[in-house]
Amino acid sequence: MTRFIAKRLADFDSSKIRAAFEFAENIPNPIDLSIGFPEDNTPDHIKLAGIEAIRNNHTRYTSTNGMAALRKAIAKKLESENKVPSGPDHVTIMPGITTGILLSYLAILDPGDEVLIPDPYFPPYKELAVMLGAKAVLVDTAPSFQLTPDLIRPHITSRTKAIVVNTPNNPSGAVYPEHELRKIAELAKEHDLIVISDEVYEYFCYDDRHFSIGSVYPNTLTLNGFSKSFAMTGWRIGYISGPPAIVEAINELLQYTVFSSSSVGQHAALAALRHRSLDIGTRYRTKRDQSRSILEKTFPNIQGGQGAFFFFLKLPGQSPDMKFVNQLSHRGVIVLPGSAFSNHQNYIRISYAGESARLEKGLELLCESVNIMQRHSSID
Amino acid sequence: MAKIAIVEDDLAIAQMYRLKFEAEGHKVEIAENGKLGLELCKQMKPDVVLLDLMMPEMNGDEMLEHMRSSDWGKHTKVIILTNVGEQEAPESLKKLGVTAFIVKAEMTPKQVSELVKQQVG
Numbered sequence: 001m002t003r004f005i006a007k008r009l010a011d012f013d014s015s016k017i018r019a020a021f022e023f024a025e026n027i028p029n030p031i032d033l034s035i036g037f038p039e040d041n042t043p044d045h046i047k048l049a050g051i052e053a054i055r056n057n058h059t060r061y062t063s064t065n066g067m068a069a070l071r072k073a074i075a076k077k078l079e080s081e082n083k084v085p086s087g088p089d090h091v092t093i094m095p096g097i098t099t100g101i102l103l104s105y106l107a108i109l110d111p112g113d114e115v116l117i118p119d120p121y122f123p124p125y126k127e128l129a130v131m132l133g134a135k136a137v138l139v140d141t142a143p144s145f146q147l148t149p150d151l152i153r154p155h156i157t158s159r160t161k162a163i164v165v166n167t168p169n170n171p172s173g174a175v176y177p178e179h180e181l182r183k184i185a186e187l188a189k190e191h192d193l194i195v196i197s198d199e200v201y202e203y204f205c206y207d208d209r210h211f212s213i214g215s216v217y218p219n220t221l222t223l224n225g226f227s228k229s230f231a232m233t234g235w236r237i238g239y240i241s242g243p244p245a246i247v248e249a250i251n252e253l254l255q256y257t258v259f260s261s262s263s264v265g266q267h268a269a270l271a272a273l274r275h276r277s278l279d280i281g282t283r284y285r286t287k288r289d290q291s292r293s294i295l296e297k298t299f300p301n302i303q304g305g306q307g308a309f310f311f312f313l314k315l316p317g318q319s320p321d322m323k324f325v326n327q328l329s330h331r332g333v334i335v336l337p338g339s340a341f342s343n344h345q346n347y348i349r350i351s352y353a354g355e356s357a358r359l360e361k362g363l364e365l366l367c368e369s370v371n372i373m374q375r376h377s378s379i380d
Numbered sequence: 381m382a383k384i385a386i387v388e389d390d391l392a393i394a395q396m397y398r399l400k401f402e403a404e405g406h407k408v409e410i411a412e413n414g415k416l417g418l419e420l421c422k423q424m425k426p427d428v429v430l431l432d433l434m435m436p437e438m439n440g441d442e443m444l445e446h447m448r449s450s451d452w453g454k455h456t457k458v459i460i461l462t463n464v465g466e467q468e469a470p471e472s473l474k475k476l477g478v479t480a481f482i483v484k485a486e487m488t489p490k491q492v493s494e495l496v497k498q499q500v501g
Contacts, residue, residue, distance in 0.1 A: 329488065
C-alpha cells in the first residue's frame with residue numbers, strides 16, 4: 001500500500017516520539033513525564049458556556065474566520081494585555097496552533113523559501129516546512145536555549161522569508177527577554193522578514209514578564225490558543241493575529257481546509273476570555289520550583305525552564321537519548337527523546353505538567369537512572 | 381497461570397514487571413539480591429526466573445550457579461535481565477543454561493513481557 005502514500009511525506013519524521021510511546025506501551029500505570037498539557041480540568045464556567053451553546057443550538061458552522069464576538073474579544077485581549085495592535089479583522093480562529101502553523105506556512109512560504117527555526121523546536125515547525133518544500137533552517141540555541149540576533153544573523157539568506165519565535169519555549173522552557181526580542185524585531189525589519197510568534201505558553205512565565213514581539217514589529221503573526229492557559233486542549237480553539245493581508249490569505253486557506261472551527265468550542269473560548277483566572281501560572285511556578293530542586297542535584301547546569309512546563313536536559317557524555325528513554329521506560333517512567341525536538345542526540349524533554357502526586361517519584365527515578373549511567377560512564 | 385520470580389535490585393523495575401505479569405494472571409514474587417533470590421526460588425519453584433546480574437550480596441551469575449547445582453533448580457528457565465551486553469557477561473553464565481539474555485536498553489518492556497509470555501506458555 002505504500003505506493004499510495006504521497007512523496008511529500010517521505011521526509012516527514014514523527015518516528016522518535018512514536019517510538020518513545022511504543023517503549024512505554026503495556027507499562028502498567030506509568031509515571032508520565034512526557035505530556036504537553038496541564039493536568040487541570042477545564043474550569044466549570046467554561047464548560048457551562050459550552051453546554052449552554054449546545055442547548056441554545058449554536059451547533060452550526062460559524063464564519064470561516066470565527067465568531068465576530070470571539071475575534072473582537074481576542075483583539076481586545078491582545079491590545080490591552082500584550083500591547084499588540086489588533087482588531088477583529090486582524091484575527092482568525094482555527095482548531096489549535098498546529099493548524100495555525102500549517103496555514104501560516106501555506107500562506108507565506110513558496111517551495112525553496114527558508115524559515116528560521118530555533119533548535120530545539122516544537123516538531124511541526126520543522127516537519128511542516130519540509131513537507132511544503134520549504135527549507136527549515138535550524139538556529140542552534142544550545143546550551144542556553146536563548147535566541148539572539150547574533151545566532152540568527154549568519155543564517156539569513158536572500159530566500160529567508162520568516163523566523164519562528166516561540167517564547168516561553170517548548171521544549172526548553174526558555175523565556176526570551178524583552179531586550180532580545182526588540183533586537184530580533186529590528187533584525188527582522190532590516191531583512192523584511194515575517195515573524196511567526198508562538199505564545200501559547202504566555203501565562204506560564206515564572207521569572208520575567210512575557211513580552212510579545214508583535215507589540216514592536218507589525219509584520220508578526222501572533223499565534224496563541226486556549227489549550228494550555230485554560231486547560232482546553234480538547235476544545236480545539238487557537239488563533240492567529242497579524243497583518244490583515246496575510247490573515248485574509250489564511251482565511252482563504254481556511255475556507256478550503258477547516259471551513260469552520262467548532263462553534264461550541266468558540267463559545268467556550270469566549271467565556272474563558274470574559275472571566276479569566278490567571279492563577280494557573282502561579283501553580284505551575286510551584287511545580288517548576290519543586291521539579292528544579294530535585295533535578296538540580298543531578299543536572300547542576302540546567303538551562304531554560306523559565307516558563308512553559310518543560311525542561312530540556314542534557315544527558316551525561318554523549319549518551320544516546322533513545323537508549324536512555326527506553327531504559328527509563330523499564331522503570332515505568334516516560335520521557336521524550338530530545339532528538340525528536342532537535343538536531344542534538346543527547347537531550348531529553350521532561351514535562352512537569354502531569355499528575356502532581358507522582359511527579360517527585362518520577363523525577364527521582366529519572367535522576368537515579370542518570371546517576372547510574374554516570375557511574376558506568378555509558379549506558380552500554 | 382505461571383510462577384515468575386524476579387530477582388532484581390532495582391525495585392522500580394521489579395515492581396513495574398510485577399504489576400505487568402500479575403495483570404496477566406501470573407503469580408509473581410520479588411527478591412532484591414542473589415542471596416534472597418536463591419531462598420525465594422527454593423521455596424517458590426518458579427516456572428521462570430527473571431534474573432539481574434549486578435546485585436549486592438550475591439550476583440546473578442553466582443546465584444544461578446548455586447541454583448543449577450541444586451535438585452530443584454537444575455532445569456528452571458532463567459532469563460537474564462541486565463544492562464550489560466551479552467558479550468561482556470561472565471563466561472560462566474554460558475555454561476549454566478540461560479534461556480534468554482535481555483539487554484534492557486535494547487528491548488522495550490513490551491518485548492520483554494512477550495518473551496516471558498512465550499517461555500511460560
